[in-house]
Amino acid sequence: MRKILSLLITCIVLFSFSPAFGATSRLFTAKEIKKNNEAIYEVGFRLLNANKIDKRMTFSYSTKDSVNASTSLINRNIVIYDGLIQYMSSEDELAAVLAHEISHAVDSYNGIFRGALEFVPHIFIPRKYERKADLRAVDYMVNAGYNPVALIVIMNKAFPQYRYEVLGTHPLTSRRMAMIYEYIYTKYPAFLVHNPYQNDVYYQNFLLNSEHNRKKLADKVRTGSKKKIRYDY
Numbered sequence: 001m002r003k004i005l006s007l008l009i010t011c012i013v014l015f016s017f018s019p020a021f022g023a024t025s026r027l028f029t030a031k032e033i034k035k036n037n038e039a040i041y042e043v044g045f046r047l048l049n050a051n052k053i054d055k056r057m058t059f060s061y062s063t064k065d066s067v068n069a070s071t072s073l074i075n076r077n078i079v080i081y082d083g084l085i086q087y088m089s090s091e092d093e094l095a096a097v098l099a100h101e102i103s104h105a106v107d108s109y110n111g112i113f114r115g116a117l118e119f120v121p122h123i124f125i126p127r128k129y130e131r132k133a134d135l136r137a138v139d140y141m142v143n144a145g146y147n148p149v150a151l152i153v154i155m156n157k158a159f160p161q162y163r164y165e166v167l168g169t170h171p172l173t174s175r176r177m178a179m180i181y182e183y184i185y186t187k188y189p190a191f192l193v194h195n196p197y198q199n200d201v202y203y204q205n206f207l208l209n210s211e212h213n214r215k216k217l218a219d220k221v222r223t224g225s226k227k228k229i230r231y232d233y
């Protein structure tokens with residue numbers, strides 16, 4: 001009995017000390033990310049290597065206080081602005097932003113003339129590329145051992161909420177988060193079961209403001225519908 005009990009305790013201890021699902025060793029603390037540009041480069045290259053992305057791109061930091069990140073489709077340089085860095089609480093959140101931008105840089109290689117015309121569809125159907133980058137970012141993060149829920153967390157914390165997306169380059173943030181949530185729910189559900197963000201204030205706020213959209217997902221799951229959900233504002 002004592003043996004069983006001690007085995008049980010060992011199991012519980014092992015379980016409770018085992019890293020969060022899919023976790024990898026983190027290189028940088030939030031403080032270091034805010035002070036150390038190298039965090040951007042290292043996490044960026046870590047994502048490239050883990051995903052076996054054989055296209056070249058570089059990463060840089062800008063002191064601008066814009067809450068943004070961008071990718072040059074011309075020279076494949078990804079820039080993270082200080083305004084967005086200041087919102088980051090973990091390496092996973094940095095990886096989330098970088099993974100999204102990496103998707104744009106990967107797409108910049110598509111097509112003729114070494115991708116020289118790829119800016120055209122990016123201009124005319126930008127939201128399609130943004131949706132693709134959001135979902136691909138989830139895959140890139142998981143493959144590199146990061147928690148993809150961090151993508152929702154950084155978006156809810158830092159990205160504004162416009163009224164309409166008709167003329168915007170990005171889908172509404174509420175829709176982006178709902179689509180990412182559905183993708184994680186469908187493809188990597190374990191991250192929502194063993195979710196270290198459960199008590200995170202920004203994630204809790206997402207649960208609050210996405211209730212109507214998550215209900216749509218619950219209905220889809222319950223009915224087994226294959227129809228694409230049109231998420232609300």
Ligand SMILES: [Zn+2]
Nearest residue numbers: 100104130133
């Ligand atoms: Zn983008």
